[in-house]
Amino acid sequence: NTAVVSVQPLGKKWQVRTADGGLHSYDAVIIATPLVSSGIALPDTTYAKWTRPLLDLPMWVTHATFVQGRLRPSYFQRTTTDELPRTILTMEQESIPFSSIGQLPHTLCPLGGPQESGCKTVPLYK
Secondary structure, eight states: OOOEEEEEEETTEEEEEETTSOEEEESOOOOOSOGGGTOOBOSSSGGGGOOHHHHTOOOOOOOOOOEESOOOGGGGTOSSGGGSOSEEEOOOOTTSSOSEEEEEOOEEOOTTSOTTSSOEEOOEEO
16 A cells, blocks of 8 residues: 555546655546545645645544344335335434445355355345
């Protein structure tokens, strides 16, 4: 892993400069870190105009719970689970008991049994 120091548009691609001096070209770039504290230089954007108080936003611990089962469609004003998306994202609000739900592929096999027989795919939500 090498730290990214800048991301710039380059035609229809994005040029990424790394801390070791490397220069790489990509079709798309996803920054999966708090942007305001990343130190990554971006082109002239709103980000470049953010003030210091935004850099001092508090961080918090997020817990993930994995649940095997099925969602209740009526909770989401639907009649069947087929009508539900595989991923549901919400805003952080006290009135909503979750911030995201995502269905993960999961195969359940009998305890101690061979994985080739008796296995079935069951919904697993995070």
